[in-house]
Amino acid sequence: MDTIAYLRYYLYYVASYIRFIVSFVASKLEKYPTEVKVAAVIAVLCVFTMFVLFVRMLIMSGYRKSLRLLREHTEETYGDAMRFLLSSEAPDQMSKVEICELFGIDPTVDDEPLKKSKEKKVFAEVFYNLFINEKAENARMSNIHSMLEVFGISEHLEKEVSLGSKRRKVDALNMIRAYGLSISPWIINKLLNSKNLRLQRLAMYTVIVSSSDSTMDYFETEFFDNNSCIKDEIELAYSLNRRRKAGLKLPNLARWAHMHKREFTQCLFVRLMRRFNQVEYCDQLRDLFVPGNKKKLIEEISRTWGYLHYVDGEQLLIDSLLTQPDDTKVAILHALTRFGTGRGMDAMLDGFRHSLNPHVRYEALRCLYNYGDEGRRAFEKLELESSEADAHYFSFFHNPITLAKVRLDREQAYHPSVETVLNG
Amino acid sequence: MWLTLYYIFCYLIFTYTLAMIVTYVIMVCMSKISQKKLEINMPDDNTIKFLLRGSPLTPAVSVIAPAYNEEVVIIDCVNSLLNLDYPDYEVVLVNDESTDRTLEILIEEYKLIEVPYDIAMRVQCKPIKRVMKSTDERYSKLVLVDKVHGGTKADGSNAGINVCSNKYFVCTDVDCIIEPMALYRMMWHVVNSPKPMIGVGATMLMSNGCTVQDGRLVRAEVSNRPLPLFQQLEYMRSFLISKLGWSAINALPNISGGFGLFDTDIAVKSGGYDPSSFAEDVDMLLRMVTYMKNHNLDFKLAMVPEACCWTEGPGTVRQLFRQRTRWARGLFEIVSNHRKLFFNPHYGPIGALTMPYIFIFEFLAPILEMIGFLFMIWLTPTGGVNWRSAIVVFGMIYLFCLFIASAVIYNDYQIKAVNWKSKRMNYFKLMVASVLEPFVYHPFQTVCSNIGYLRFIRNTRAVWTPIQRQGFKKKDQ
Numbered sequence: 044m045d046t047i048a049y050l051r052y053y054l055y056y057v058a059s060y061i062r063f064i065v066s067f068v069a070s071k072l073e074k075y076p077t078e079v080k081v082a083a084v085i086a087v088l089c090v091f092t093m094f095v096l097f098v099r100m101l102i103m104s105g106y107r108k109s110l111r112l113l114r115e116h117t118e119e120t121y122g123d124a125m126r127f128l129l130s131s132e133a134p135d136q137m138s139k140v141e142i143c144e145l146f147g148i149d150p151t152v153d154d155e156p157l158k159k160s161k162e163k164k165v166f167a168e169v170f171y172n173l174f175i176n177e178k179a180e181n182a183r184m185s186n187i188h189s190m191l192e193v194f195g196i197s198e199h200l201e202k203e204v205s206l207g208s209k210r211r212k213v214d215a216l217n218m219i220r221a222y223g224l225s226i227s228p229w230i231i232n233k234l235l236n237s238k239n240l241r242l243q244r245l246a247m248y249t250v251i252v253s254s255s256d257s258t259m260d261y262f263e264t265e266f267f268d269n270n271s272c273i274k275d276e277i278e279l280a281y282s283l284n285r286r287r288k289a290g291l292k293l294p295n296l297a298r299w300a301h302m303h304k305r306e307f308t309q310c311l312f313v314r315l316m317r318r319f320n321q322v323e324y325c326d327q328l329r330d331l332f333v334p335g336n337k338k339k340l341i342e343e344i345s346r347t348w349g350y351l352h353y354v355d356g357e358q359l360l361i362d363s364l365l366t367q368p369d370d371t372k373v374a375i376l377h378a379l380t381r382f383g384t385g386r387g388m389d390a391m392l393d394g395f396r397h398s399l400n401p402h403v404r405y406e407a408l409r410c411l412y413n414y415g416d417e418g419r420r421a422f423e424k425l426e427l428e429s430s431e432a433d434a435h436y437f438s439f440f441h442n443p444i445t446l447a448k449v450r451l452d453r454e455q456a457y458h459p460s461v462e463t464v465l466n467g
Numbered sequence: 468m469w470l471t472l473y474y475i476f477c478y479l480i481f482t483y484t485l486a487m488i489v490t491y492v493i494m495v496c497m498s499k500i501s502q503k504k505l506e507i508n509m510p511d512d513n514t515i516k517f518l519l520r521g522s523p524l525t526p527a528v529s530v531i532a533p534a535y536n537e538e539v540v541i542i543d544c545v546n547s548l549l550n551l552d553y554p555d556y557e558v559v560l561v562n563d564e565s566t567d568r569t570l571e572i573l574i575e576e577y578k579l580i581e582v583p584y585d586i587a588m589r590v591q592c593k594p595i596k597r598v599m600k601s602t603d604e605r606y607s608k609l610v611l612v613d614k615v616h617g618g619t620k621a622d623g624s625n626a627g628i629n630v631c632s633n634k635y636f637v638c639t640d641v642d643c644i645i646e647p648m649a650l651y652r653m654m655w656h657v658v659n660s661p662k663p664m665i666g667v668g669a670t671m672l673m674s675n676g677c678t679v680q681d682g683r684l685v686r687a688e689v690s691n692r693p694l695p696l697f698q699q700l701e702y703m704r705s706f707l708i709s710k711l712g713w714s715a716i717n718a719l720p721n722i723s724g725g726f727g728l729f730d731t732d733i734a735v736k737s738g739g740y741d742p743s744s745f746a747e748d749v750d751m752l753l754r755m756v757t758y759m760k761n762h763n764l765d766f767k768l769a770m771v772p773e774a775c776c777w778t779e780g781p782g783t784v785r786q787l788f789r790q791r792t793r794w795a796r797g798l799f800e801i802v803s804n805h806r807k808l809f810f811n812p813h814y815g816p817i818g819a820l821t822m823p824y825i826f827i828f829e830f831l832a833p834i835l836e837m838i839g840f841l842f843m844i845w846l847t848p849t850g851g852v853n854w855r856s857a858i859v860v861f862g863m864i865y866l867f868c869l870f871i872a873s874a875v876i877y878n879d880y881q882i883k884a885v886n887w888k889s890k891r892m893n894y895f896k897l898m899v900a901s902v903l904e905p906f907v908y909h910p911f912q913t914v915c916s917n918i919g920y921l922r923f924i925r926n927t928r929a930v931w932t933p934i935q936r937q938g939f940k941k942k943d944q
Contacts, residue, residue: 078481079856082863085488089866096877103880175517210506217514241507273658277522314524401587438583445582 349378529631533623546682590739724748746797795919872901
């Protein structure tokens with residue numbers, strides 16, 4: 044009560060002091076023209092704003108210092124235990140008692156080790172930073188869930204998602220997704236309908252990780268179609284990978300490619316198919332392979348078929364090769380190399396002989412070079428037959444530095460070994 | 468009649484000053500809006516790295532650095548570029564036929580040999596003599612382009628664009644030290660935009676006074692010397708208020724030539740850098756914007772507020788004078804070459820707002836200031852100055868300058884744009900600089916700008932003289 048009375052008195056004092064200054068300045072300026080009055084008002088406002096900025100900086104500095112100290116304390120007290128929990132050495136299915144022992148807590152004395160919300164926020168932040176920096180792919184998620192429960196972090200994160208500011212919601216959703224925690228449906232539904240794009244997307248990605256339903260119909264939205272970008276693909280891949288690790292069935296990505304209309308979004312799902320080895324759905328992409336329509340999509344489908352060894356599509360690719368734009372031709376040639384059936388040899392030779400684009404010619408040669416013994420023989424024969432003007436194409440295959448880049452299997456970006464790529 | 472003219476002029480200047488103050492306040496507010504947007508859409512460095520590092524979808528980048536007679540700093544620079552933390556990038560170093568030992572040092576240090584290279588001359592530049600790569604696997608990201616002397620940075624950058632093999636390129640200077648996280652931060656904007664991102668700028672500050680070790684900045688500090696100190700404040704004001712503010716409405720007028728990311732394809736279609744231009748960075752960006760708008764293509768421009776690049780600024784008055792007169796000529800050139808953009812809503816917010824702002828408040832300001840100053844000198848002996856009123860008006864302008872400096876420092880503190888060694892000490896130095904700037908640095912700049920304009924009008928031939936490098940302060944020094 045005393046504090047409130049003091050605060051009231053203090054505010055009253057400050058207000059009367061400001062009133063005094065304003066009336067003092069006004070009385071002094073009475074005889075001056077308008078422009079001088081305007082200048083004086085602006086000057087006073089500048090001084091006032093500078094004072095406000097200075098005070099805000101002081102307050103922020105105090106808050107940041109307290110957070111820093113708390114962070115240091117948390118790292119010092121629990122850092123080693125957190126690292127052990129994230130390592131592969133931690134035993135599977137640790138009980139809450141074992142977790143308490145690891146973190147040096149006596150559950151009979153202290154049933155709530157972190158009492159303040161600020162402590163929980165810092166603990167969650169420190170653990171999350173370790174989680175994403177320590178290559179925690181081998182960490183046992185069940186242990187992490189138990190630990191989060193012991194420290195009341197799961198509850199805290201849910202509270203942050205429902206009541207926090209936008210930034211805090213984003214941070215909390217990132218953590219929930221990373222640990223694969225489940226969240227109340229009413230909170231997540233609210234976020235799935237949020238007007239804020241970032242929150243809505245994050246809510247979608249969070250549901251993907253733990254949803255028992257693999258159809259996930261909420262992806263059938265125009266909203267997602269019109270606003271998707273590369274980051275969405277990265278985040279989707281991450282969420283799908285976490286889902287797979289949790290042992291849940293992955294959705295049919297070819298179906299999602301059909302559901303959307305924008306070419307970028309369709310390409311996004313086709314690329315994800317090859318990253319998640321969805322060979323069984325390759326057949327469904329034949330409807331989308333319409334030469335002359337959506338060239339980027341055709342290119343992605345060709346790559347996906349190549350990587351997933353969908354040999355049934357080889358003839359379709361060979362037939363459409365000559366009518367495709369240059370970038371798609373390269374994708375088709377790469378796919379034929381990966382099939383390695385021998386039927387693509389003529390297409391490669393044609394690619395080199397009849398194309399005008401130097402990039403396509405070089406890539407055709409590269410595919411031939413990588414097309415087994417038969418391909419290598421054809422390459423050598425072609426080199427002997429080639430004119431002097433074409434000699435520079437072959438020079439790339441003789442220099443040790445450039446030769447290192449000739450091998451197709453070094454192209455990690457297209458390889459569907461999700462485990463290495465995502466967790467590496 | 469003279470008295471009427473006198474009053475008209477006085478009121479015109481007063482209105483102009485008020486308009487400028489209002490515009491700056493709006494700019495401060497816009498920078499805050501930009502910050503708020505970034506708060507939601509830009510996660511912390513760890514999360515960005517976590518998501519982009521592991522993904523094969525993270526776009527590859529080419530870092531282009533033209534060099535001419537840079538033997539003092541070249542190794543630090545290349546090490547800084549090779550130490551960048553990014554999963555897929557190449558460093559394209561362009562040697563513009565240096566007359567010192569730059570090329571020899573590079574060949575020796577990085578074990579470079581000539582390799583065949585597929586070069587498409589997509590933009591105009593002097594002939595490329597050879598392309599070299601390292602035999603050492605550790606330096607496999609490095610590509611050295613040895614070309615015929617073009618005499619300008621733009622020509623070197625164009626050669627780099629012709630050789631680079633990625634969809635995006637970053638153009639930088641050899642005297643720049645780049646923060647390891649810089650590419651991640653810039654590329655986050657690229658992957659996070661549903662519209663094609665044609666350019667991303669980043670905050671660039673002065674490295675004078677900072678400590679560098681193995682091509683990495685280990686201690687960020689504001690220089691104790693007055694010239695770099697004033698320039699530091701000026702750079703911070705430009706990046707943390709002006710550019711950040713414009714980026715809120717997709718109207719960024721300039722992505723610094725010292726460190727900026729561009730879409731290679733759009734840059735090529737717009738003709739690349741103009742070797743004859745004095746403001747090749749602004750010029751190219753405006754041409755890219757014009758290209759996109761003329762073809763009715765959607766695009767986005769973004770700005771990273773965190774300090775990503777540190778550059779060595781002119782350390783002497785002579786060097787600074789040269790640089791600033793060149794910039795003034797560049798500004799005049801931009802105003803005359805891109806006049807079709809002014810007040811033209813077809814070119815979006817850049818045409819409707821940014822270009823008029825540049826013309827009214829950046830191009831005209833030094834001219835009006837100079838006229839006002841001469842007018843004051845003429846009026847003083849005749850007793851035509853009301854000193855009491857003049858002091859109040861000058862006081863307002865002075866306090867407003869201090870307010871802007873405080874806003875810059877506040878923004879820096881809130882965004883954590885720079886990881887200063889000692890925040891208090893550096894902010895104190897910047898505040899001292901802001902107190903002195905209107906009396907010392909600003910009049911100097913006004914004179915430089917007016918001389919630059921005069922030289923542009925008289926079409927005096929300008930010679931690009933690179934600043935004398937001091938080299939970086941090492942940790943053990």
